[in-house]
Amino acid sequence: MQGTKHIVIVGGGVIGLCSAYYAIQRGHRVSLIEAGPPSHDSCSLGNAGLVVPSHVIPLAAPGMVGYGFRMMWKRNSPFSIQPRLSRDLFRWGLQFIRSANQKHVERSAPLLKELNMASRSCFEELAGQSGNAFGLEKKGVLMLCKKEETVREETATAAIAQRLGLEATTLTPEETRRLDPHVDTDIAGAVYYPSDCHLSPNRFIQFLTRFLEKEGVEFYWSTSPKRWIQDSGGIVALQTNDASLEGDEYVVATGSWSSRIARELGFRVPIQAGRGYSLTVESPVQLPSISSLLMEARVAVTPMGSSLRFGGTMEITGLNSPPNPARVSGIVQSVPNYLPRFKNQNFDSVPVWSGLRPCSPDGLPYIGRIEGFSNLSFATGHAMMGLSLGPITGKIMSSLLSDEDPGFDLSLLEPLRFN
Ligand SMILES: Cc1cc2nc3c(=O)[nH]c(=O)nc-3n(C[C@H](O)[C@H](O)[C@H](O)COP(=O)(O)OP(=O)(O)OC[C@H]3O[C@@H](n4cnc5c(N)ncnc54)[C@H](O)[C@@H]3O)c2cc1C
Known part of the structure; x- marks a missing residue:
């Protein structure tokens, strides 16, 4: 040195x-x-706290442009681009469209996997040195799918991760329940990535x-x-x-x-800001031990001690635009579809946090x-x-x-x- x-x-x-x-x-x-x-x-601080070797596909991927346009017009959708007269946004959008292709995914996936796995090792080391001061849990992440079609799509994504050397398994609803008996689910299936982790970002x-x-x-x-x-x-x-x-x-x-x-x-x-929201429920009706992603709703569910954090929504927006309550209700309404013991009332008076993800076009x-x-x-x-x-x-x-x-x-x- x-x-x-x-x-x-x-x-x-x-x-x-x-x-x-x-x-x-x-x-x-x-x-x-x-x-x-x-x-x-x-x-x-208020993010979902997931450490994600499973995320080998960058945001700019085939299908995301069409998905973005379809979602743009829905008030409470999990993804949106807030239309603004902004040259930076216009340029960013063009660069995103150019990047969202298979070649980009193939080039990026091995690097994302290597970086995430190396970072996971750093978290293990930091947890060891600090007496696990931030609650690192190495229990994996479940991708919970409501529709059969999503199970098929997620299984195809898992095949990419497996080719890169990651462990990933497609589970039936029964196998999912056996893996985490602490939570009732209403799903068509799931994909389990055992090397993912969760922690308390705060x-x-x-x-x-x-x-x-x-x-x-x-x-x-x-x-x-x-x-x-x-x-x-x-x-x-x-x-x-x-x-x-x-x-x-x-x-x-x-x-x-x-x-x-x-x-x-x-x-x-x-960089465009990608606003997301989270709600942290203290003493939830059920406390899963494994964190999960509600795939169609794009909501992350992370146990943090005795509380449960629900985070989601990617709203490409200006730095100074105000939070949008319709997006928050999109998160709240989606939860009982996957986790039937939760009701919308469980989120009444839960404070809403929001944060701006720094998003590059690729x-x-x-x-x-x-x-x-x-x-x-x-x-x-x-x-x-x-x-x-x-x-x-x-x-x-x-x-x-x-x-x-x-x-x-x-x-x-x-x-x-x-x-
Ligand atoms: C709902 C939600 C869920 C998420 N879940 C996950 C997850 O599970 N796993 C994951 O890996 N990521 C997750 N993320 C993304 C993650 O939170 C961000 O990628 C990450 O926090 C970005 O960190 P940062 O340090 O780059 O930016 P920031 O956390 O925004 O920090 C930037 C800092 O710079 C300061 N700053 C800005 N301008 C100036 C200036 N001019 N001078 C001095 N200081 C300045 C700001 O005050 C701020 O403190 C999530 C995000 C959201 C919104």
């Missing part, structure tokens, strides 16, 4: 915090700038933040970059309202807000150094997999910042691939 460096990270979601964690493991000094206060909310963020504070990371809360001072080679300093930070390296991990920073620095990193994250800058990197655009890929993203960043080979071919994740 080269000498240690001062690393300035912008963004205190799971990606920024994991980047800080692995940077200090290598002896670097870290300053972290976060727009919110210590108690701030972000997409990294506790994971809390664990990372406390650990980093203890290890001497300088947190700049309620702070944003005001001006990037550059010379011909790279960034010389980052000015905020109160400070001027002179780092050896700068990492942008600002989730859905990252394309704004890219624009300020003179290049494009296209469904792959942006991880790497920015060409033309000697000391600037981006780590963002993880869409539906930011929690799952958080630790491996941090580990890859720490290798890059230490001028070492990260051990993965990152060409598909090149941050300037759409410029």
